[in-house]
Amino acid sequence: MSDFDYDLFVIGGGSGGVRAARVAAGDTGARVALAEEDRYGGTCVIRGCVPKKLMVFASEYPAMIEDARAYGWDVAQDGFDWDAFKTRLQSELDRLEGVYRGLLKKNGVESFDQRARIADPHTVELADGTKKTAKHILVATGGWPVVPEFPGHELAITSNEMFHLDKLPESLLIVGGGYIACEFAGIMNGLGVQVTQFYRGAQILRGFDDEARGLICEEMCQNGVDVHLGTNVLEMSRDGDKIRVKATNGTERLFDKVMYATGRTPNTADMGLEEAGVALGRKGEIQVDEYSQTGVPSIYAIGDVTDRVNLTPVAIREGMAFVETVFRGNPTPVDHNLIPTAIFTQPEMGTVGLSEEDAAEQEPIEIYATSFRPMQQAFAGRAQRVLMKLIVSKASRKVLGCHIVAPGAGEMIQLAGIAVKMGATKEDFDRTVAVHPTMSEELVTLRQPVRSA
Numbered sequence: 001m002s003d004f005d006y007d008l009f010v011i012g013g014g015s016g017g018v019r020a021a022r023v024a025a026g027d028t029g030a031r032v033a034l035a036e037e038d039r040y041g042g043t044c045v046i047r048g049c050v051p052k053k054l055m056v057f058a059s060e061y062p063a064m065i066e067d068a069r070a071y072g073w074d075v076a077q078d079g080f081d082w083d084a085f086k087t088r089l090q091s092e093l094d095r096l097e098g099v100y101r102g103l104l105k106k107n108g109v110e111s112f113d114q115r116a117r118i119a120d121p122h123t124v125e126l127a128d129g130t131k132k133t134a135k136h137i138l139v140a141t142g143g144w145p146v147v148p149e150f151p152g153h154e155l156a157i158t159s160n161e162m163f164h165l166d167k168l169p170e171s172l173l174i175v176g177g178g179y180i181a182c183e184f185a186g187i188m189n190g191l192g193v194q195v196t197q198f199y200r201g202a203q204i205l206r207g208f209d210d211e212a213r214g215l216i217c218e219e220m221c222q223n224g225v226d227v228h229l230g231t232n233v234l235e236m237s238r239d240g241d242k243i244r245v246k247a248t249n250g251t252e253r254l255f256d257k258v259m260y261a262t263g264r265t266p267n268t269a270d271m272g273l274e275e276a277g278v279a280l281g282r283k284g285e286i287q288v289d290e291y292s293q294t295g296v297p298s299i300y301a302i303g304d305v306t307d308r309v310n311l312t313p314v315a316i317r318e319g320m321a322f323v324e325t326v327f328r329g330n331p332t333p334v335d336h337n338l339i340p341t342a343i344f345t346q347p348e349m350g351t352v353g354l355s356e357e358d359a360a361e362q363e364p365i366e367i368y369a370t371s372f373r374p375m376q377q378a379f380a381g382r383a384q385r386v387l388m389k390l391i392v393s394k395a396s397r398k399v400l401g402c403h404i405v406a407p408g409a410g411e412m413i414q415l416a417g418i419a420v421k422m423g424a425t426k427e428d429f430d431r432t433v434a435v436h437p438t439m440s441e442e443l444v445t446l447r448q449p450v451r452s453a
Contacts, residue, residue: 002031002135007327009124009134010034011116011271014042016303016315017140018100020322026107028327033132034109035116035124040100041093043142043304044312050096051089051163052183056344058085059190063382070380080191082168089163118272121298125272136298136326139286140315141267143304145180147260152236155243156260159184168193169256173245175233176261177204179343182216184259185225186346195225196255198247200232205343209355212403215371215387219347219405222383233258266305273299283307290333291325292318300326309336340417342410347384350413352420353401356391360453364394367453368426368446374406374439388442390426394452397425402443412440 010021013036025032039046058080065077104111114127118139124132145158159180170193174185177199189195197204197220204220204227205213221227234246242254266285274280278294278301279287285307292300300322303315317334324332340352359365369389377384386406390399402416419428434441 004122004133004135006031006033006110006132006134008032008136008138009116009132010138010140011118011124012036012042012140012142012267012303012305013038013040013100013104013111014140014142014303014315015044015312016319017042017138018104019316020138020140020302020319021109022103022107023320023323024327025109028323030327032107032109033112033134034104035112035114035126037113037115037127039093040097040104040111045096045100046093047160047163049312051093052159052187053344054089054092055163055187055191056183056346059187060346062190062192067377067380067382080168082165082191086163086165117270118276118278118299121276121296134298136300138319138322139268139271139273139299139301139305140303140319141271141305143264143266143307143310145261146263146265148262150233150235152238152243153260155236155238156258158260162259165257170194171255171257172196173198173243173253173255173258174261175199175258176263177201177206177229178261179205179345181259181261182220182345183343184261185220185227186223186344189220189223189225190346196253197225197227198231198233199227199229200248202229204229205345205349207355208343208349208351209389209401209403210357211369211389212349212351212355212387212405215385215405216343216345216347216349219384220345223346264304264310266307268305281307291331292322292334308334309339311339311341314339338417338421340413340420342413344410347386347405348407348409350404350409350411350416351402352413352417353399354391355401355403356389356453359391359393359400362400365400365453366392366394366426366449367451368392368448369450370442370446372442375437376407386439388439388446390429390443390446392426392449397427399424399426399429404440404443406439408439412443416443 007030010017021032021034024030068075116124119125147156174197185197231249237244268284277296286301302318304310321332321334324330343349371387389403391401429444432444
């Protein structure tokens with residue numbers, strides 16, 4: 001009999017933590033416990049990917065209705081009922097949380113609905129004062145949005161609160177240029193809110209392919225989002241029931257709500273990590289090796305709390321690799337290379353591999369790309385353009401990157417990601433017969449490079 005209460009104690013009930021807990025318990029027979037102080041499902045299910053994607057769907061219907069009229073349908077648009085949508089949304093999140101709880105219970109994981117912190121390398125202390133020992137401890141507490149301090153910063157909300165608004169604002173300022181800021185700009189614009197977006201940088205979506213993010217910004221502006229680049233907030237103050245915002249571009253305007261999406265911080269505060277010997281990085285992230293192990297052999301960490309690649313599927317993969325390493329005796333490093341990613345902006349973006357700029361710094365490349373009006377939207381009279389782009393190594397002919405800006409780009413990049421991950425060459429793409437008529441067929445019909453770098 002083990003000297004420990006459990007073989008594994010997981011702190012954090014998000015996608016990564018739940019996956020690791022249920023697989024360790026259900027597939028290997030380990031004695032597992034999990035503590036979660038908030039709702040099961042974590043950021044992705046409760047206040048991130050899932051509710052955000054449902055809001056994206058809701059926000060796309062006005063354009064669909066306009067297109068339907070162009071296709072001969074007699075349809076009426078009676079307006080958007082935020083209360084009805086929000087009620088349905090919360091019911092769906094409740095259902096998903098129940099699924100997560102059910103998976104843990106089915107696999108024999110003992111759950112504690114309270115905060116937990118580390119007392120020592122093999123001991124977890126719960127909020128009620130109870131202490132539990134474990135041979136291994138896995139920290140999967142995720143991250144949290146933060147608002148920088150400046151005069152009036154307390155008036156801002158974050159993405160967390162966007163799902164719980166009492167009513168939709170007439171005007172909204174979104175501060176930030178990352179994917180969360182840009183996604184919510186498209187969502188709220190589609191729901192009829194007057195959206196202004198400030199970003200202090202020269203172009204939104206820093207770190208992604210320049211041509212792709214430039215097209216997204218252009219299309220966002222054409223769709224009605226008032227984007228101000230090179231702009232930040234100086235101060236905010238309450239003005240009646242509105243918020244007065246002074247900006248670095250010299251303007252002063254009133255908004256009903258101000259949402260900040262300028263960064264997230266790992267949830268490591270007051271968890272006893274450093275006291276137990278676990279090293280933290282500059283942002284408070286847990287420092288781990290390729291096996292997700294900290295400098296304390298019994299303590300591991302996965303997901304956003306490590307600030308490696310902050311995506312839900314990555315956290316799940318890290319959780320699976322952890323179980324393989326620790327409970328199956330098969331050391332499995334986490335592969336963070338060539339991860340397909342979808343950004344649910346409007347228009348949507350799918351990307352895998354290197355941007356043109358990063359690839360050009362690495363080796364000589366050729367760029368194969370095309371931009372055009374897709375059939376469905378062109379027939380309806382819309383000016384929306386899409387982009388299909390491949391980054392190709394001159395030496396090996398491997399496709400180093402694929403970037404798609406188009407409706408359904410997330411669905412397309414999942415499949416393109418398989419080819420890129422396998423090391424497909426441009427000639428492999430060329431040998432593939434096109435599916436016609438589709439947007440994605442352009443990826444296998446790009447014959448001549450548009451430029452070299």
